[in-house]
Amino acid sequence: MNMPSLKEARKRTNKEVITEKYKKNKELGKTLKNKTFHIKTYGCQMNEHDSENMIAMLKEYGMKEVEDFENADLIILNTCSIRENAHNKVFGMLGRIKHLKGIKKDIIVGMTGCMAQEEVVANTILNKYKWMDFVLGTHNIHKLPEIVEISFKERKLKIEAPSIEGDIIENMPADRQNKYKAYVNIMYGCDKFCTYCIVPYTRGKQRSRNKDDILKEVKDLIKEGYKEVTLLGQNVNAYGKDRKDNYNMANLLEDVAKTGIERVRFMTSHPWDFTDEMIDIIAKYHNIMPSIHLPVQSGNTRILKLMGRRYTKEQYLDLFHKLKDKIDKVAISTDIIVGFPGETEEEFDDTLELVNECKFDLAYTFIFSPRVGTPAEKMKDDISIEEKEQRLYKLNELINKYALENNKKLEGKIVDVLVEAESDKLGYLMGYSDTNKLVNLKGNEDLIGKIVKVKILEAKTWSLNGEYVE
């Protein structure tokens, strides 16, 4: 057992980050061969990409993926801790799986992802979910095949989720879910410690990958026919700050753009580390997409301070307008939390005012959810849940209004779309525009995998309808 510890998870030291290479373990395999597995993924792109790594590792040992968890010999929940409802979904699913395990005694059940790194979750599992087979933390996913093999041999709960600052594991295989767009991690962990956020505790300290490893991965993806990469990290603008080679996010963006990949995206940006140098590079390279996710969280400076965000409303607005001025047709999306402890009606109005000024293309909005061990969990919160729900509703109305307004501006215009697949809408294909808008289009299947010009005929709040023009 290697239990996570909140106290350890808080620590940041100067310990050097080790980069290790993943290697297939030749000793393993016989037990795993031909067994089936199913991974359910919750949460962010980071988790999705971790699942891509886990799927590839299991396949390397001869395991086979199945679509229905009820047919799997191994079920893994790759979990998210960001809000209470992410937790609830996982515990709900575990209830269903327990029932299945009552019938199919041989199946193996494991948990990975951010919940695995939470001390409270690990304790709950130890006390109430003893029937599970393993809990594997975010720092250990390269050890998945080993823990699965042990689990098939000895049915006893194992928890391997130490709260360490973390290293970097290169060379993990990835079974990418999309043939044209790929996620590329550029860094792991986060040192920002926003007061509401669990991520610095579950993902360890900020560790940037070596630039040569990142560029090699991008070049290999180009050779495999990928058209788009999304550079991933909790706080990508801070890329390189933990390294000694004086190489920063602007340098990396430029070098990735120079590889010639057709589309480059990156997420998520923290306003704090967004430099002028980065803005100039984004504006300069046509293959860096004009689409930026820039979470504001609140439009009130007192609340921002309580959140530990390190910028004022005015500083956010300055950056926002600079991006709009310098980057042609840039679309900016954001995240907003309502009902942070102590947020008054007037302070919430400041958020509405900011939204009225920024008219975001898209926004993900949330009610504050206290996370165990974070400073905000202990802050006095006297706003009722009904009030918080009303604020969320009011905010969403405004967000939707501007999303539609922005989309309407595209009616009659021609936009570049990377066509990905057939759409859920019968007879249509789907893809994303340069500004990251979902586009349903009429066109032939042979357009899939290509970047094509599409004339926008109709705008909706969350998508656009159009037709292929060339």
Ligand code: 5AD
């Ligand atoms: N409660 C509500 N929303 C949160 N987020 C992060 N932590 C919390 C929390 N405790 C939101 C932030 C972040 C997004 C990924 O999730 O808006 O940007």
Ligand code: SF4
């Ligand atoms: Fe991703 Fe954060 Fe959820 Fe972890 S807690 S899966 S980093 S969104």
